[in-house]
Amino acid sequence: MLNEFSRTQLLYGKDAMTKLAQSRIAVFGIGGVGGYVVEALARSGVGALDLVDDDRVCLTNINRQILATRKTVGKYKVDVAEERIKTISPSCEVTTYKTFYLPETQDQFDFRRYDYVVDAIDTVTGKLTIIENAGKLNVPVISSMGAGNKVNPSLFEVADIYETSICPLAKVMRRECRKRGIKSLKVVYSKEKPVRPLDDMSISCRQHCICPPGAARKCTERRDIPGSTAFVPSVAGLIIAGEIINDLTRDFSGEYHS
Structure with missing residues (x-):
């Protein structure tokens, strides 16, 4: 029967689409990536x-x-995402958590429920906690490295964390993963050397922070305000999604994963 995913089924087949429909994926961090x-x-x-x-x-x-x-400014990202998902795939079960993932909040999540985990957050401590919790249960996880201060989307690669280079966040993650005995981690990272943002205080969040009152992490408290583009984080996010879909359906459509 014709449906919203018919064109995808032409590539992956009916069994693969059934697998995807039965999969639960956790996405930590609903920002640019x-x-x-x-x-x-x-x-x-x-x-x-x-x-x-x-x-x-x-x-x-x-x-x-x-x-x-302009219409969603001020709304919780997870609420906006849930509403958008329902307009795309009404049958998709969406569970939202207005939570900043850290060791202190990890008990809210049962990783045994997940078929795949996406780490798209910025804090090293949170990233490591996600990776360790997924690893304990052998749940596949893919982690996004730095996408800020980059302008060339063609330089993204999928690699193991220990095969990365140049990316400052990946360097920190390599060191911390090694300390914790994490033997492998799939990541999306860029070999582009980060661009240094202009020091323009007339448009800096440090001088003109518009975070709502009571915000847990105001821009004025951040160590650095990265520059960004429309096309770099989006490419990183789409690469991650592609890796997940191909990994989950590998047993059903091997010819498309050569």
Whole structure:
């Protein structure tokens, strides 16, 4: 029967689409990268998505985040994502968590429920906690490295964390993964040397922070405000989604994974 995923089924087959419909994927971080991951997973027929992010849409997100528009500024990202997913795939089960993932909040999540986990958050401590919790249960996880201060989307690669280079975040993650005995981690990273953002205080969040009162992590408290584009985080997110879909359906459509 013709449906919204018929064109995808032409490539992957009916059994693969059934597998996707029965899969639950957790996406930690629904920002520039994570938002596009969610978009592509929903459009690929994934049956259940757990969305984790305590942030609200900010005016400065509009340049790169698919969920950010003038109409969604001020709304929780996970709420905006849930509403959008339902307009794409009404049958998709969406569970939202207005939570900033850290060791202190990890007990809210049962990783045994997940068929795949996406780490698209910025904090090293949170990333490592996600990776360790997934690893203990042998749940596949893919982690996004730095997408800020980059302008060339063609330089993204999929690799094991220990095969990465140049990316400053990947360097830190390599060191910390080694300390914790993490033997392998699939990541998406860029070999592009980060661009140094202009020091223009007239448009800096440090001087003109518009985070709502009571925000847990205001821009004025951040060590650095990265520059960003519309096309770099989106590419990273779509690569991640593609890796997940291909991994989950590998047993059903091997000819498409050569």
